[in-house]
Amino acid sequence: MEFTLTGLRVVRAVAECGTFSAAAESLGYTQSAVSRQIAAVEKAAGAAVFERKREGAAPTAQGRVILRHAARVLDEMDAVERELRGLPTETGHVRLGVIPSAGAVTVPRALTILRRTYPGITVTTREGSTPALTRSLRAGTIDLALLAAVPPFRAPDTEKPALVVETLIERPLRVAVPVTDPLADNDSVDIKELAGRRWIASRSSGDEPLLGVWPGLPERPEIAHLTRDWLAKLQLVAAGFGFTTVPASMAEAVPVGVRLLTVRGGPAELRRLTVAHLPKHRTEPVTRVLEALRAATRQS
Structure with missing residues (x-):
């Protein structure tokens, strides 16, 4: 062999x-x-x-x-x-997979905590969708993955052995509206008031749904703009070109000109940020990165 x-x-x-x-x-x-x-x-x-x-x-x-x-x-x-090649070997190196929404607030905060507490640990990040990062964990190309989960909160995949998954934060999904819209005068909006609105979304693919449109709308939504970039989405909202959805964990990254509202009516749209890894002995650096991620989400 x-x-x-x-x-x-x-x-x-x-x-x-x-x-x-x-x-x-x-x-x-x-x-x-x-x-x-x-x-x-x-x-x-x-x-x-x-x-x-x-x-x-x-x-x-x-x-x-x-x-x-x-x-x-x-x-x-x-x-x-x-x-x-004369380069230092990367002892204390952790490879972290990150969904886009976690990269705006959670990851920078966690890396700042880690730099202060364990400056010898190096973290490299790779962005991807939850299904893609799950495959990367299985393939051994990343050590940890920050993943998104939606109700009914199933495991990321059905492969064996099951991944170890920990919930870092669970919050209601929010809708982002321009501050110039009359709806921005309130802290919440009824789902019926979202009817007929234009939406800014990310294109769906084979392994993830259309992101950015409020789930469960009783009509076919009008998609005004398609982009995977969170900053582009939020700037388009601020300029008054549509609404989009935002995980509550991203609230601190919302630019001036955008207001986040909770939505009344319909089922509760909860979203989890989870961290996953293979069920094997964790190295000390991986454990320290996990601790930093927990601390970062506690500060949210």
């Missing part, structure tokens, strides 16, 4: 990206090259590494074993490369 480093990197990329084509794009390979590398790994393993499904590729039990060990091997080889 012999595995190549290239083959292990390709396996990790497919697990992280969810499809062979997306992995090929991320690595700069052709899809046929990715398929050849996976075939070579499967030949060495004597078993299928991925289960091919219509919606993508999911690691088999054997694939998860390979991924678990590949993460350690590839991290060690990266450290060797850095040392040979």
